[in-house]
Amino acid sequence: MTRNLPPVVVIGGGHAGVEAADAAARLGADVVLVTLRPEALVRLSCNPAIGGIGKGHLVREIDALGGLMGRAADAAGIHFRVLNRSRGPAVRGPRAQQDFETYPAVVRRLLGRHGRVELLAGEVVGLRFDGDRVSAVETAAGEVIEAASVVVTTGTFLGGKLFRGEEEEPGGRAGEPPSVALSEALRMAGLRLGRFKTGTPPRLLxxxxxxxxxxxxxxxxxxxxxxxxxxxxxxxxxxxxxxxxHLAQTNPRVHAVVRANLDRSPLYTGRIRAKGPRYCPSFEDKVVRFPDRDRHLLHLEPMGIEHPWIYVNGLSTSLPPEAQEEIVHAIEGLEDAVIARYGYAVEYDYAPPTQLHPTLEAKTRRGLFLAGQICGTTGYEEAAGLGLVAGVNAALRAMGRDPWVPDRFDSYLGVMVDDLTTRGVLEPYRMFTSRAEMRLSLSPDTADRRLRPVAEHLGLVSRADLERTERRWEAIQAARAALERRGPRGSAAQRLRRGEPPEEVLSEVEAARRLPPADRATLAASVRYEGYLERERKEVARLRQAESIRLPRDFDFSRIPGLSHEVRERLAEVRPASLGQAARIPGVTPAALALLAAAVGTRRHAAPA
Structure with missing residues (x-):
C-alpha cells in the first residue's frame, strides 16, 4: 500500500479493532491493523451471538454510523430473537446467534472494500513518541511503523493469563499467546493499569x-x-x-459437584484476584451466591450451521477438567455429551478509563487512543462501539480536524463513553438500558434519525445514506399526520392512545399500511408514548444547560475554597469538560457542585473582555 501520510495504526483485530480500522478508513485515512493472527480476525471468542438488552441498541447505533457489526450480524445470523419483547419498545433487545465461521468472513470482506486497510501479522511491543505525541509503534520482529495516531484494542490479550483448575498459563485466548511487552510500553506512556477477569463455558460436540x-x-x-x-x-x-x-437446566447434583470442587477453583483459592463481570458470573459464583436455588437455566446454542460444537450459555467455569466432566454429565440430557473444549478463566490488563478524554484519547499522550476491553468493558458490542469512536477520533486527529464525542443524551454510545471516562469502573462495564436517563428517546429503532446526520457530517456515510434516512422519517411523519385525522370513531391516534391493538388500527390507514413492518411499530410507539417523550425532551433541555457551562482544561480545582481533598482529587483526575459532567463524577456532592459553579462564574467574570 502506497501512503502519502503516516497511517492510523490499530493494535488488535477483535471487534474494537476492526470497527476502529473501518471507521478511520471511511474518513479517508490509511490504516495498518496489526494483529497476532490475521486468520483469527474478529473471532467470536465467547458467546456466538451479537446483540441483546442494551447491546442490541449499540449495534443499531454502530450501523447508523456506518459501522460493520449490524450488517455482518444480519448476514451471518442463524437464529434471530428480540429479548424483552413483552416490554416497551425502548427496552427491547434485538439479538442473533451467529455462524462462527461466517461472521468473521463477512467482516473481513466488508473491511477490505476500502482498499485502505492493511492487515499485518505481528506483535506490537513498543510505542515511540515525539514529545507528548505518539509517532510510531515497534513490533517484535523489529519493524518500526510510523503512525499519525494509534488505537490500542488488545482485548483479553494484554498481559493475559489463562486459568483452569490448578493449571495456569500465559494466553489471551485458548491456544493463543498474550501480549506482555505492550503492557510495559503503556505504563511507560504514563497509563496506570489494573486487572480484570472473564471466563467462558465448555463447548460440547x-x-x-x-x-x-x-x-x-x-x-x-x-x-x-x-x-x-x-x-x-x-x-x-x-x-x-x-x-x-435449546433450553437445559442444572440440578442439585450439579451444584454438589461445584461445592465439592471449590477448593480447586482459581476463583476461590485466591489465584485469581481480579474482578469479573457482575452480570455474567461464573457458574461457581452462581452456586455460591444463590445457595437456595436448586436449578439454573442453560442455553444450548449452536456455533454454526456446519460447526461441530455447541456453546453452553450459562455454564462459564474455570474448574479443573475432571470437575467439568462431572458437571456436564450430571445435567439431564447431557449424560453422554463429549466436551470438545473445557471452560477457562482469563485475567488481563486494562487501563482505568478516567485516564482518557471522552474522545478515548489518553490524557498523557496525544494521538494514543484506547478502545474495547482495555477501557474496562466486557462484550463484543461495547468493544465495537468504543472502537468506532476511537477510530473516528484517531483519523480526525491525524487529519487535523476537530474531535467528535457522542452525546450522552443522543445515544447509548454517548452514555457508555461518558460513564467510562467520567465515573470510571470498579468491574467490567456492560451496557444496560437502565444506564441511560432518556431510554424512550434512545429506542433502537430511532438510532438512524439520531446519528445518521452526524455520520454524514463527519464523512462516515454518504449523502445518499442520509437521504434514505430522511425519506424513512418523512414517510413515518406523513403516516403520523394521517393518524391524527378524525374519523367517525375519532382519530386513529386517539384509538392507539386508548390501547387498541396497533396492527388493527394501522391497517385502516393507507399511509401506515405502506410502511415496512419495523416502521409501523416505530409509528405506533411514537403515538402511544407521546407524552412521555415530550417529558424526556424537556428534561434533556434542562440537563443540557449544565452541559453548556464549560470548564477550561487548565482549571485549577485545588484553588476552589471549601472543596474537600477527595473531591479535588476526583475533579483533577477526570478533568470534566462541563459542569454537567462534573455532576456525574462519583463523590462530587451537590454542595461541591455549587462551589464549582460559583468558581466558574467568578473566573468567567474576571476574564478580560
Whole structure:
C-alpha cells in the first residue's frame, strides 16, 4: 500500500479493532491493523451471538454510523430473537446467534472494500513518541511503523493469563499467546493499569448431544434484523439457514459437584484476584451466591450451521477438567455429551478509563487512543462501539480536524463513553438500558434519525445514506399526520392512545399500511408514548444547560475554597469538560457542585473582555 501520510495504526483485530480500522478508513485515512493472527480476525471468542438488552441498541447505533457489526450480524445470523419483547419498545433487545465461521468472513470482506486497510501479522511491543505525541509503534520482529495516531484494542490479550483448575498459563485466548511487552510500553506512556477477569463455558460436540431431550426455543418469525438497510425491506430474509436453540437446566447434583470442587477453583483459592463481570458470573459464583436455588437455566446454542460444537450459555467455569466432566454429565440430557473444549478463566490488563478524554484519547499522550476491553468493558458490542469512536477520533486527529464525542443524551454510545471516562469502573462495564436517563428517546429503532446526520457530517456515510434516512422519517411523519385525522370513531391516534391493538388500527390507514413492518411499530410507539417523550425532551433541555457551562482544561480545582481533598482529587483526575459532567463524577456532592459553579462564574467574570 502506497501512503502519502503516516497511517492510523490499530493494535488488535477483535471487534474494537476492526470497527476502529473501518471507521478511520471511511474518513479517508490509511490504516495498518496489526494483529497476532490475521486468520483469527474478529473471532467470536465467547458467546456466538451479537446483540441483546442494551447491546442490541449499540449495534443499531454502530450501523447508523456506518459501522460493520449490524450488517455482518444480519448476514451471518442463524437464529434471530428480540429479548424483552413483552416490554416497551425502548427496552427491547434485538439479538442473533451467529455462524462462527461466517461472521468473521463477512467482516473481513466488508473491511477490505476500502482498499485502505492493511492487515499485518505481528506483535506490537513498543510505542515511540515525539514529545507528548505518539509517532510510531515497534513490533517484535523489529519493524518500526510510523503512525499519525494509534488505537490500542488488545482485548483479553494484554498481559493475559489463562486459568483452569490448578493449571495456569500465559494466553489471551485458548491456544493463543498474550501480549506482555505492550503492557510495559503503556505504563511507560504514563497509563496506570489494573486487572480484570472473564471466563467462558465448555463447548460440547454437537453429535454427542440428543437435542430432542431439551425444550426447543425457536427464533422469531419474521426475524428482526440489526441493519437499517434490512429493516427497510418489506420482509427480511436471512441469507443463512435458521436453527433453534435449546433450553437445559442444572440440578442439585450439579451444584454438589461445584461445592465439592471449590477448593480447586482459581476463583476461590485466591489465584485469581481480579474482578469479573457482575452480570455474567461464573457458574461457581452462581452456586455460591444463590445457595437456595436448586436449578439454573442453560442455553444450548449452536456455533454454526456446519460447526461441530455447541456453546453452553450459562455454564462459564474455570474448574479443573475432571470437575467439568462431572458437571456436564450430571445435567439431564447431557449424560453422554463429549466436551470438545473445557471452560477457562482469563485475567488481563486494562487501563482505568478516567485516564482518557471522552474522545478515548489518553490524557498523557496525544494521538494514543484506547478502545474495547482495555477501557474496562466486557462484550463484543461495547468493544465495537468504543472502537468506532476511537477510530473516528484517531483519523480526525491525524487529519487535523476537530474531535467528535457522542452525546450522552443522543445515544447509548454517548452514555457508555461518558460513564467510562467520567465515573470510571470498579468491574467490567456492560451496557444496560437502565444506564441511560432518556431510554424512550434512545429506542433502537430511532438510532438512524439520531446519528445518521452526524455520520454524514463527519464523512462516515454518504449523502445518499442520509437521504434514505430522511425519506424513512418523512414517510413515518406523513403516516403520523394521517393518524391524527378524525374519523367517525375519532382519530386513529386517539384509538392507539386508548390501547387498541396497533396492527388493527394501522391497517385502516393507507399511509401506515405502506410502511415496512419495523416502521409501523416505530409509528405506533411514537403515538402511544407521546407524552412521555415530550417529558424526556424537556428534561434533556434542562440537563443540557449544565452541559453548556464549560470548564477550561487548565482549571485549577485545588484553588476552589471549601472543596474537600477527595473531591479535588476526583475533579483533577477526570478533568470534566462541563459542569454537567462534573455532576456525574462519583463523590462530587451537590454542595461541591455549587462551589464549582460559583468558581466558574467568578473566573468567567474576571476574564478580560
Amino acid at each position: 454437537a453429535r454427542s448431544v440428543d437435542l430432542q431431550r431439551f425444550e426447543v426455543q425457536p427464533g422469531d418469525e419474521p426475524p428482526e434484523p440489526f441493519s437499517f438497510a434490512n429493516l427497510a425491506l418489506p420482509r427480511f430474509r436471512p441469507p443463512m439457514p435458521q436453527v433453534p436453540t
